[in-house]
Amino acid sequence: MKLISIVTPCYNEEDNVEDLYVKVKEVMESRLHNYNYEHIFIDNASTDDTVNQLKKIANDDKNIKIIVNSRNYGH
Numbered sequence: 001m002k003l004i005s006i007v008t009p010c011y012n013e014e015d016n017v018e019d020l021y022v023k024v025k026e027v028m029e030s031r032l033h034n035y036n037y038e039h040i041f042i043d044n045a046s047t048d049d050t051v052n053q054l055k056k057i058a059n060d061d062k063n064i065k066i067i068v069n070s071r072n073y074g075h
Contacts, residue, residue, distance in 0.1 A: 004028070006036040011072060014049040017041065021057050021064070028063075040065045044072040 010017060012059055019057060021039065028037050041054050043066065058064040 004035050005052050006039045010044050011044045012046045012048045042067045044069050
């Protein structure tokens with residue numbers, strides 16, 4: 001089965017990461033269920049609760065990967 005990789009950069013997105021995760025999961029399961037997928041969140045040294053939220057999501061869903069940068073490297 002083919003793999004789709006979705007990469008999402010994050011910086012202080014505590015109010016958005018869960019909603020985004022849910023929407024992407026819905027699309028993948030309903031419209032693209034014939035594909036495996038991984039959703040990679042890359043945190044650019046957020047100062048809010050973004051990383052903790054991502055860790056909770058990744059703990060419950062094997063399709064979620066997180067990369068936490070030690071500082072904000074920019075685009």
